[in-house]
Amino acid sequence: MLKYSKQTRLLLAVDCIIFGFDGEVLKILLIKRGFQPEKGNWSLMGGFVQPDESLDQSANRILKQLTGLEGVYLEQLYTFGQPQRDPIERTVSVAYFALVDIHKYEAQISDDYHAEWFQLKRAPKLIFDQQEMVEQARKRIRYKAAMHPILFELLPTKFTIPQLQTLYESVFNTTIDKRNFSKRVLATGLLIKLADKDKAGSKRGAYYYQLNMQNYYAKFQAFMNFIPNPDSL
């Protein structure tokens, strides 16, 4: 078979920025890198793209390796290709970000990688240009969540409106009036009120809701505008 002769081949990697929400703040999942260079330092989970897999497949494989999760929200973020970003050998990296329900994450699977959840704000320094990757992922999530209902991907299937509000406040680093918030959220028609309550957060308890999946898929592409005063993008 013919090839494109005289062209240089290079390594292609996928790195995953994995976000979770613990009910209080936004977190990311990091690993201790297991090989040189930068062995033992905090890093995103990543891997090389294999000959027979697409980029999406590669990202899903890497995500599953670390978390055991499949079918979660995963989106290609940006491709990073500065010639010197990896000191060993030129490697271009396609960054993906994932939004996972932190409670579904199976901690034991990632023992191999010494993975830990860090508050996004208090994460350690990362290797190479991964700091920049995380920062861009943070921006993208804000940008997108300001108009599309992606943040539900971070919550369990049953959640309460106060939980949802805390999530939005955490992502946008702001405070929202709860009356206005619930009005807008309910006005989307995305939520179905359930009969039972979450008694964990308060004595009275807060009603559980779940997504109306029909409306969810229909409205996913539509614009929304949830956020009064994001402190910046």
Add this chain to the structure above:
Amino acid sequence: MLKYSKQTRLLLAVDCIIFGFDGEVLKILLIKRGFQPEKGNWSLMGGFVQPDESLDQSANRILKQLTGLEGVYLEQLYTFGQPQRDPIERTVSVAYFALVDIHKYEAQISDDYHAEWFQLKRAPKLIFDQQEMVEQARKRIRYKAAMHPILFELLPTKFTIPQLQTLYESVFNTTIDKRNFSKRVLATGLLIKLADKDKAGSKRGAYYYQLNMQNYYAKFQAFMNFIPNPDSL
């Protein structure tokens, strides 16, 4: 120097979706591909990423090769990596889109490539997965232009409000009330009214405007909402 052994290297390309506006409709610049496979068929301008260049540099180089233009709006769109997308050899392609002033484009430079501008709606079938690249670029431009003032990049430095409106109507495939349009556009503070008029479009003539660059850079990241009824994203 150490290498990552046992990993497969692959070809990395950059493809550019180049948009222009002729005063009537949105157009893209295509070339007749000069080598196998698909030689002689319509294609995006592209090239392989060289060992010493970043992805942005690569995209700028490719754009300049075809158009002679430098310093134009260029944004990374998405990376396409289906294993079989190029039948000759696995090639992952980072797609960029460019917004150029079609009048600054120097046709003679691209004679080598037999380049032609096509109406976006009436462009010929493209090779590989480039159809999908163009479609995604179209979506991205709409998405971004709905909130950020990027479409000015398609106009000459001096332009009229009716020209700008035609551009928006063309990109969003809709019609906009001219009274509301000019009110909103002027309210942004992005435009400086000039003393002279463009007499080409009408007998009375329309005042030229130019961008207020201070406000332009300041507001670039801010949200806007120009479009009443986009027919979809």
Add this chain to the structure above:
DNA sequence: ACAAAAGTGTTATGTGTACACCCATGC
């Protein structure tokens, strides 16, 4: 004088925002 496009102002409607009180429960 008329055709063709440019330019401009007002009103109605709806959306967003600010704001305060009662409810249910566990202790």
Add this chain to the structure above:
DNA sequence: GCATGGGTGTACACATAACACTTTTGT
């Protein structure tokens, strides 16, 4: 019975959307 968080309604301000006529000038 009180402290804690959950839940709801209204009034005002602002932004958006609908809409029609006058101006200029080349022919």
